[in-house]
Amino acid sequence: MPPASFAPLAIAPAITVTHLLRVVAYVLLFVLVRDVTRRLPGRGRWWAAMPLVAIAAAEAGLGLLQSVQGEEVQGTYLNKNHLAGLLEMALPLAAANAAALFARRARAKAAAMLSVALLIFAGLVRSLSKMGFAAGLAGLFVMGALTIAGRLQGGKKWLAVAGLAVLVLFGFVFLPSDAFVANYGGLTSKGPAALEGRGPIWLETLHLIAAYPAFGCGLGNYETAFLRYQTSVVDRVFTYAHNDYLQVAAELGAAGFLIAAALLLPVFATPFRAAAQGPDRTTRYLGLGCAGAIAAMALHSLTDFNMYVPANALALAWICGIGASLPLGFEKPAAAGHSALFGRIAIGLAFLLIVYAPVRMLFDSQFRSDARAERLFCRFGICDTDAVVTAETLASGGHAAAVPPGELFKALRRDPNAPARWCDTGEAMLRAGRDADAEYCFWQAQALGPHIPPVLMQAADFYYETHRTDRAMQRMARVLVDTDAYDAVIFGWYAEKNLPVGEVLAHGLPPGPRAAEAYMRDLIAGDKGGTKEVWNWIAARELGDGRLAREYLEYLFGKRDYETAAYAWAAYLGAARNGYLESNWVFNGDFESDLSNSAFDWRINAREGVAAAEDTQVTHTGSRSLRIHFEGKENPDYSDVGQVAFVKAGRYRFEAYERTAGITTDRGVGFHIYDRESSSRLDVRTEELTGTHDWTRLDRIVTVPRGTRLLAIEVSRQRSLKFDNRIGGTVWIDSVKLTPLDGSR
Numbered sequence: 001m002p003p004a005s006f007a008p009l010a011i012a013p014a015i016t017v018t019h020l021l022r023v024v025a026y027v028l029l030f031v032l033v034r035d036v037t038r039r040l041p042g043r044g045r046w047w048a049a050m051p052l053v054a055i056a057a058a059e060a061g062l063g064l065l066q067s068v069q070g071e072e073v074q075g076t077y078l079n080k081n082h083l084a085g086l087l088e089m090a091l092p093l094a095a096a097n098a099a100a101l102f103a104r105r106a107r108a109k110a111a112a113m114l115s116v117a118l119l120i121f122a123g124l125v126r127s128l129s130k131m132g133f134a135a136g137l138a139g140l141f142v143m144g145a146l147t148i149a150g151r152l153q154g155g156k157k158w159l160a161v162a163g164l165a166v167l168v169l170f171g172f173v174f175l176p177s178d179a180f181v182a183n184y185g186g187l188t189s190k191g192p193a194a195l196e197g198r199g200p201i202w203l204e205t206l207h208l209i210a211a212y213p214a215f216g217c218g219l220g221n222y223e224t225a226f227l228r229y230q231t232s233v234v235d236r237v238f239t240y241a242h243n244d245y246l247q248v249a250a251e252l253g254a255a256g257f258l259i260a261a262a263l264l265l266p267v268f269a270t271p272f273r274a275a276a277q278g279p280d281r282t283t284r285y286l287g288l289g290c291a292g293a294i295a296a297m298a299l300h301s302l303t304d305f306n307m308y309v310p311a312n313a314l315a316l317a318w319i320c321g322i323g324a325s326l327p328l329g330f331e332k333p334a335a336a337g338h339s340a341l342f343g344r345i346a347i348g349l350a351f352l353l354i355v356y357a358p359v360r361m362l363f364d365s366q367f368r369s370d371a372r373a374e375r376l377f378c379r380f381g382i383c384d385t386d387a388v389v390t391a392e393t394l395a396s397g398g399h400a401a402a403v404p405p406g407e408l409f410k411a412l413r414r415d416p417n418a419p420a421r422w423c424d425t426g427e428a429m430l431r432a433g434r435d436a437d438a439e440y441c442f443w444q445a446q447a448l449g450p451h452i453p454p455v456l457m458q459a460a461d462f463y464y465e466t467h468r469t470d471r472a473m474q475r476m477a478r479v480l481v482d483t484d485a486y487d488a489v490i491f492g493w494y495a496e497k498n499l500p501v502g503e504v505l506a507h508g509l510p511p512g513p514r515a516a517e518a519y520m521r522d523l524i525a526g527d528k529g530g531t532k533e534v535w536n537w538i539a540a541r542e543l544g545d546g547r548l549a550r551e552y553l554e555y556l557f558g559k560r561d562y563e564t565a566a567y568a569w570a571a572y573l574g575a576a577r578n579g580y581l582e583s584n585w586v587f588n589g590d591f592e593s594d595l596s597n598s599a600f601d602w603r604i605n606a607r608e609g610v611a612a613a614e615d616t617q618v619t620h621t622g623s624r625s626l627r628i629h630f631e632g633k634e635n636p637d638y639s640d641v642g643q644v645a646f647v648k649a650g651r652y653r654f655e656a657y658e659r660t661a662g663i664t665t666d667r668g669v670g671f672h673i674y675d676r677e678s679s680s681r682l683d684v685r686t687e688e689l690t691g692t693h694d695w696t697r698l699d700r701i702v703t704v705p706r707g708t709r710l711l712a713i714e715v716s717r718q719r720s721l722k723f724d725n726r727i728g729g730t731v732w733i734d735s736v737k738l739t740p741l742d743g744s745r
Contacts (some may be wrong), residue, residue, distance in 0.1 A: 008218075009216075009218060010216060010217070010218020010219065010220075010221055011217050011218050011221050011224060011225055011415075011417040012220075012221050012224060012383075012414065012415050012417070012418075013218070013381075014381055014383035014414065015219075015220040015221055015376060016218045016219045016221065016384075017382075018219055018381070018605055019192070019219040019383075020219055021352075021353065021356055021666075022310060022313070023219075024352070024353060025310075025312060025314070025347050025353055026313055026317040027316045027317070027349070028349055028350055028353065029318060029321065030267075030312055030317040030318075030320055030321040030324070031321070031346050032321065033048060033229045033317070033318050033321025033322060034321040034322075034324045034325045035325075036048060037321065037322050037325035038107070038325045042280070042282055042732075043282050043284060043511075045282060045283075045322070045511070046100070046282070046286065046326070048288070048321075048322050048325075049093045049097065049289065049319075049322055051088070051229065052089070052093060052315060052318055052319070053090050053093055053094045053097070053116060053120075053415045055086070055090070056086055056087050056089075056090030056091070056094075056120050056123075057090075057116050057119055057120055058121050059068055059075035059076065059077075059083060059086060059093075060075070060085065060087055060120045060122065060123025060166045061119060061123070062076065062125060063075045063083060063123040063126060063244060064119075064122060064123055064126055066638055067126045070371070070419075073123070073127045073128065074127070074128045075123075077309075077311075077614065080127045080128060080132075080333040081127075081129045081131065081132055081300075081304050081306070082304075082306060082311075083123075083127050083132075084124055084127045084129035084131075084132020084133070084135070084136070084300070085132065085135075085297065085300055085304070085306035085309065085312040085315075086311065086312055086315055087120050087123050087127070087132070087136065087311070088124060088132055088136040088139055088293075088296040088297065088300060089315055089316060089319060090120055090293070090294040090295055090315075091120045091121055091124065091136050091139060091140070091292075091293075091296070092140060092142075092143055092288070092290075092291075092292025092293045092296065092742055093115060093289035093290070093292075093293060093319070094113060094116050094117035094120055094289075094291030094521050095114075095140060095143065095289070095292070096143060096270035096285045096286065096288045096292070097113050097284060097285070097289065098110050098113040098114040098116075098117055099604050100139060100281065100282065100285035100450050101113055101286075103281060103285075104281075106710070110617070116282070120631070121136065122417050125175060125180055129306060130618065131299070131300050131302070131303045132300060133172075134172065134281045134299065134300075135292045135296040135297070135299045135300035136296055137168050137171060137172055138168075138296055138299045139292035139293060139294055139295050139296030140168065140292060141164060141165065141168045141180035142238060142291055142292050142295040142296075142452070143275075143288045143291065143292040144164045144168075144290060145161050146162060146272065146275045146276060146287075146288055147275075147288065148161055148164065149161075149162045149276060151273070151286070161172055165192075172684045179551060185348050185582065197233050198242045198243070200231075200232035200233060200304060201232070201233065201238060201241060201242060201542075202241065202243055202246055203228070204229045204230055204232065204240075204245070205226065205229075205241045205243070206244045206246070207229040208222075208225055208226055208228075208229050208250045209249050209250045209253075211225075211228075211229070211248070212225070212250065212253055212673060213254055214253045214254055214255055215252070215253040215255055215256065216251045216252040216253035216256055216257075217250060217251055217417075218251055219251050219252065219256075221251060221417075222238070222239065222240065222241060222247050222250055223238065223239040223240075224415065224417050224418050225250070225316075225417060226238055226241075226250075227418075227419060227449040227452050227455075228397040228417075228447070228448050228449065228450070228704065230451060230452065231450075231451045231482070231569060232447075232482075234433065234452060234453060234479075234482045234483050234484075235453065235482075235483040235486070236449045237486035240305035240308055241301055241304075241305070242303060242304055243303065243304075244301035244302075244304070244305055244306065244308070245300070245301060245302070246307070246620075248260065248306065255260040265344050265516055266490035267323070267324050268298075268320070270287075270323050270324050270326060270328070271286075271287045271288075271289075271290035271291040271294060271322075271323035271326060272287070272291045273287070273288075273328055274286070274287030274323070274326035274327075274328060274378040275287030275288045275291050275293070277328055278326060278327070278328065279327060279328075279725075283326050283327060285347045285443075286322065286323075286326055287323065287326055288317050290320070290322055290323035291323070291546055293316075293319045293323075294316070294319065294320070294323070296635065297312075299510055300357050309538045315329060317702075332592075345387075349496060356382075359377075359380075359382060360382055361380050361667065363377050363384075363740075364384075368384045368387040368388075369387050369388060369390070369391035370388075370391075371388045371391070371392065371407060373711045374387070374388050375410075376411075378414075383414065385411045385414050385415055388407070388411070389403065389407070389408070389411050391411075392404070392407050399427075400423075400427055400428070401422040401424070401430065401431040402428075402431070403424070403428060403433065405425070405428050405429075406487075408421075408424055408425045408428050409425070409436075409537050410427050411725050416446075417448055418448070419444075419445040419446070419448040419449035419452060419455045420445075420454070420455070422441045422444045422448065422453060423441070423442065423445045423454075423458040423459070423504065424444065425441045426438045426439075426440075426441030426442045426445065426462060427458070427462070428676065429441055430462060430466075435466060436690075438462060438466075439462070439466075442458070442459045442462050443461065445458070446475075447472045451478070451482050452681070453479045453482070453483060453485070453486050455491070456476070456478055456479050457475065457476065457479060457493075457575030457635060459472075459475050459495075460472040460473070460475040460476050461725045463475065466498065469497075469499070469503070469507075470503075470507045471664060472639070473494075473499070473503070473504065473508035474507060474508075475508040476490045476493065476494075476508055477508055477509055477510045477515070478510070478530075480518075481510040481512075481517040482507065484514065484518060487515075487518045487519075487522065488522065489520040490508075491518075491519055491523075494508060495526070495528065501529075501530035501533050502533065504519070505533075505537050512543070513543040513544065513545070514541045516534075516537075516538050516541075516544070517538070517543065517544060517548050519534060520534050520535065520538060520548060520552065521548070521551065524551060524552065524555045531552065531555070532564060532568070532710040532741035535552055535568050535571070536568075536571060539568070539571035539572050539574070540571075542574065544572060546572075546596055546597075546598070547570065549568070549572040549598065550596075550597060550598055550599070552568055553565045553568065553569060553598060553599045553600070554599065556568065557599055557653065560709075562646045562709050562710050563646055563648075563709070565599065565600075565646070566581060566600065566646035566706060567581065567687055569587070569598060569599075569600050576593065578592070578593070581646075581738065584737045584739060585601045585646070585647060585652065585738040585739070586643065586645055586713060586736050586737055586738045587601055587643065587644045587645075587739065588601055588602060588643075588654075589735065589736035589737050589738075590620075590621055590622045590624070590734060590735055590736070591614055591625055591626050591733075591734065592622045592623065592624055598647070599644065600643065600644065600646075601643060602626070602641065602642070602643045603640075603641070603642055603643060604640065604641050605640035605641075606628075606640075607636065607638070607640050608633075608634070609630065609631045609632075609633040609634040609636070610628065610629070610631070610634075610636065610638065610640070611628070611629045611631070612626065612627070612628045612629075612640065613626075613627060614626060614627070615627035615732060618659065618732050619732075619734055619736035620657040620659070620732075620735050621693050621734060622734075622736050624661075624734075625732045625733060625734035626715075626732065626733040626734070627730060627732050628641065628669070628715065628730070628731050628732075628733070629729075630663070630727045630728050630729055630730070630732045631728065632664065632726050632727065632728025632729075633726060634637060634726060634727070635665075635719055635720055635725040635726055636717065636719065636727070637717070637718060637719040638669075638715070638716065638717040639672065639714045639715070639716055640715075641714065641715040641733075642712060642713055642714030642715060643711070643712075643713055644676055644710050644711065644712055644713070645711045645713055645738055646709065646710060647704050647708065647709065647710070647711050647738075648704065648709075649704050649705060649706045649707075649708065650700070650703075650704055650741065650742075650743065651701060651704070651740075651741040652701070652702045652703075652704060652739060652740050652741060653699065653700075653701055653702075653737075653738075653739045653741060654671070654673060654686070654699060654700045654701075654713070654728060654737070654738050654739075655697060655698065655700075655735075655736075655737050655739075656671060656686070656697075656698050656699075656733060656734075656735060656736040656737070657694055657695045657696065657697055657698070657733070657734050657735045657736075658670075658689055658693070658695070658698055658731060658732065658733055659693060659694060659695045659696070659731065659734075660689045660690070660691065660692055660693045660696075660729065660730070660731045660732075661692050661726065661729055661730045661731075661733040662688070662691070662692055662728065662730065663690045663691055663692070663723060663728075663729035663730075663731060664724075664726070664727055664728045664729055665690070665715055665720045665723050665725050665727045666690070666720055667688060667690075667718050667719065667720040667725075667727070668688035668689045668690035668717065669688060669690075669715065669717045669731045670685060670687050670688035670689065670698060670715075670716055670717075671685065671686040671698060671700075671713060671714065671715060672684075672685050672686075672688040672712075672713075672714045672715075672716035673685070673700070673702055673711055673712070673713050673714075674711070675708045675709070675710070675711065675712075676711060676712040677709070677710060678707075681705050681708050682702070682704060682708050682711070684700055684702060684704060685701070686698040688716075688717070688718075689731070695734075702738070702741060703740075711738070713736070713738070715731075715733060
């Protein structure tokens with residue numbers, strides 16, 4: 001590629017041109033509203049605010065209708081927070097106008113405007129926008145505080161402001177629904193979910209600001225520039241920082257931020273001064289409305305991007321125009337020459353927009369996918385590189401690598417900070433046999449998007465195609481560290497490439513349990529080979545949890561692979577196996593471990609008239625036993641406590657200790673041991689105890705025939721045939737063992 005002839009301040013100048021022209025539109029609307037409002041006489045200045053109030057009322061009404069229909073309240077916006085942005089700005093204007101009408105004793109008109117204000121407020125509440133609701137109340141608080149400051153002095157003023165703050169806080173807590181209040185709980189989360197995911201993005205935006213401190217990355221270029229510093233929530237693309245102040249600082253740098261502040265702060269300050277120092281009542285009430293609207297948006301901009309929504313940015317420009325028109329009583333008239341020059345500049349900018357808008361619409365509707373036409377339009381700042389590359393990709397069979405390299409180079413020159421451009425070019429270079437150039441392209445892509453999953457996955461494809469499988473899997477592993485959104489894609493890629501499980505474990509999984517468990521679950525869900533190897537690897541590193549162990553056992557039970565299941569459970573238990581499959585084929589026979597709901601642990605089914613639970617007061621060994629209490633109401637055929645045990649053919653000694661207290665009827669409590677798959681092969685019972693006995697040993701020699709792999713061991717009481725057959729009393733079970741005898745292991 002030939003060297004560039006200049007270095008732009010914006011990383012993607014065409015995007016900046018589009019956003020700059022939006023700013024021009026906001027400025028022109030501000031000037032227009034300011035000049036029109038200045039020409040309106042006295043109370044007539046309120047007419048300048050009425051269109052905004054009417055639009056907000058219509059949006060609020062539509063939002064309430066959506067709420068009644070069970071839909072998300074968002075009006076004609078795509079997002080509830082942006083609807084709230086409009087409503088929170090219009091609410092102070094409606095409230096201020098209602099107050100002005102009440103002050104003039106125009107009660108009917110005042111009541112009508114108050115109804116409009118309540119409609120807007122109801123729409124704001126039903127939008128369920130947390131910051132929108134807080135900002136709306138903040139706007140009303142600012143109006144009230146300014147009114148108090150203009151009428152009271154000294155301690156009374158501060159006492160009244162404090163009372164107003166308490167009243168607003170009361171409304172903040174009690175006006176929204178319980179569901180709305182509960183939504184604020186997400187703001188207190190920690191980690192990646194802090195401030196509903198905004199916290200980490202704000203911190204990473206500070207790194208972007210530090211990288212472009214003087215002039216920023218360019219207006220509108222946040223999305224591309226941020227990719228290099230995005231290390232959290234990487235499965236989402238952030239076009240906005242969800243904080244207007246941070247985004248402006250990132251895009252305009254210190255110079256642009258200070259220029260914007262210097263121009264806007266005097267504009268914002270004028271309504272506040274007019275509310276306190278206005279020469280007439282109309283000026284003061286209009287000042288209150290504009291000040292409340294500006295304060296509401298200033299607060300909401302801390303957590304959202306309302307100023308990047310053209311409709312709301314235009315609404316704020318409109319309100320600022322009204323505020324800037326308000327007389328303060330001590331202003332000097334502007335010089336005639338200065339006003340004329342400013343007027344000519346405004347007319348020139350307006351003419352530019354009048355030409356630009358239809359040309360842009362013509363381009364978007366007819367030429368955006370035409371590479372040759374788009375190149376011509378782009379000379380004037382009207383570009384759509386994505387559309388051209390997409391069209392060329394479709395024309396080349398759907399593969400970016402098949403796009404002519406010349407077109408990819410042009411796209412890359414326009415947007416050299418976009419990692420996707422480097423990936424597309426790298427794939428084309430690889431297809432052309434230029435491996436060194438391809439590697440350079442993917443190196444650049446990873447430098448610009450070091451944590452972006454699509455970038456890393458495309459780089460993995462490149463390394464795999466160039467026979468560096470370990471590097472390919474390392475890129476995939478990096479994705480698994482940052483997000484679980486691509487787990488299925490990555491594990492599917494491993495399977496598609498027929499990568500050995502051992503190689504995946506060595507290079508394709510990051511440290512820690514999350515990815516390992518996800519990989520194991522993927523193998524289980526797809527009934528793929530390698531589950532045993534992966535489970536042993538997980539168990540050896542103590543990465544799995546009880547839930548995964550149970551899922552693996554269920555999978556093995558479904559395949560009737562009981563031996564693998566038993567040893568997998570023992571591997572998971574590690575030091576906590578307590579002799580399981582070593583000296584005792586019954587797991588947790590002494591009940592010392594909490595019940596795990598595993599296929600090899602005790603099962604205790606609830607049954608009416610019988611209460612079964614662990615007991616820490618009566619034990620044979622250790623600190624726990626199992627207590628079963630019969631209430632004397634039923635004659636059950638009881639088998640609701642038991643477990644299964646994996647066995648091989650041979651002789652085993654079964655023993656358990658049982659204690660009874662007042663067991664009635666002729667049928668007592670013992671153990672039933674049988675082949676879980678076919679009781680005809682093996683079915684034995686121990687002695688049954690009735691009455692009252694201290695700890696008594698129950699034992700049987702159990703001969704397991706060939707073909708028997710799984711024993712069911714159940715606490716048993718058979719139904720009595722006697723007239724007096726309702727069993728009552730209590731039995732305790734402890735020290736249950738199944739020990740292999742000679743050669744049974």
